[in-house]
Amino acid sequence: MATNIFHRSENLLKLAERLRLYNPNNNNHPSFSSSNFFNIQSQNQSPTIQECNVNEVVKKEQELKPELGTDPINSSSSNSRRARAAVLVCLFEDQQGHLRVILTKRASTVSTYSGEVSLPGGKVEEGDANDMETALREAEEEIGLDRSLVDVVTVLESFTAKGIIVIPVVGILCDRNAFNPVINTAEVAAIFDAPLEMFLKDENRREQKVEYMGDQYVLHFFDHETEKEKYIIWALTAGILIKAASVVYQRLPDFHERRPRFWNRSRQ
Numbered sequence: 443m444a445t446n447i448f449h450r451s452e453n454l455l456k457l458a459e460r461l462r463l464y465n466p467n468n469n470n471h472p473s474f475s476s477s478n479f480f481n482i483q484s485q486n487q488s489p490t491i492q493e494c495n496v497n498e499v500v501k502k503e504q505e506l507k508p509e510l511g512t513d514p515i516n517s518s519s520s521n522s523r524r525a526r527a528a529v530l531v532c533l534f535e536d537q538q539g540h541l542r543v544i545l546t547k548r549a550s551t552v553s554t555y556s557g558e559v560s561l562p563g564g565k566v567e568e569g570d571a572n573d574m575e576t577a578l579r580e581a582e583e584e585i586g587l588d589r590s591l592v593d594v595v596t597v598l599e600s601f602t603a604k605g606i607i608v609i610p611v612v613g614i615l616c617d618r619n620a621f622n623p624v625i626n627t628a629e630v631a632a633i634f635d636a637p638l639e640m641f642l643k644d645e646n647r648r649e650q651k652v653e654y655m656g657d658q659y660v661l662h663f664f665d666h667e668t669e670k671e672k673y674i675i676w677a678l679t680a681g682i683l684i685k686a687a688s689v690v691y692q693r694l695p696d697f698h699e700r701r702p703r704f705w706n707r708s709r710q
Contacts, residue, residue: 451535458595458614464689466599525606528576529563531686532592533638534615540637546585547632559675573597577611585633586624591615598685601705603678610682636666641683642695659702681705
């Protein structure tokens, strides 16, 4: 019987050790130092993914337009401004030793971001001890990810979307084979995973330039294809994954990120 390689990955152990030292409030933290504690195998890239259907892309960009002129801070009530949520950036190694991240496609029946790609997560509920607890609870409820399988190693800087402070919680799934997804169909339509490093590359990426009240920024769209479906990963989810990939791989993306300033208006 083959030995389970995931428990023995020295790369994951070193990555976990490094990320535990990450401070999202310290711009001088050595997350972009020349020393690289993780074995990045950039030379083994996935095959080029075909472009999404043009009509699908046009439809997505048309759906964006109502939000592009709306400041999620100023358009929100005082109560929504205080709302808080957490998402789980759950990383694991594939058989080739490449890092991948677990993503979901939201059900078409949910009230917000229906049909969009997102990270497992949701709003803080009474009884949640902290942001890590929120992210783990939501992942368990949405996709059946047993929290005991996830080693939470750090949190990233917070983002603000539609008046909600969103905290990305980074966890490592050491044994992907132990995770048997159980999808909550009321919230999730599909679960899939993508290479984390793709969010630092120009391949399979498109962008839309936006200007709002003097703030010029870019929305990034990443096209990803599995055996069953094509997905577009964009806006806040793309922004969080660009940040996560930059911290993990200790380098900036190959493109100019130019994120919206209002994403950074949240407070820890």
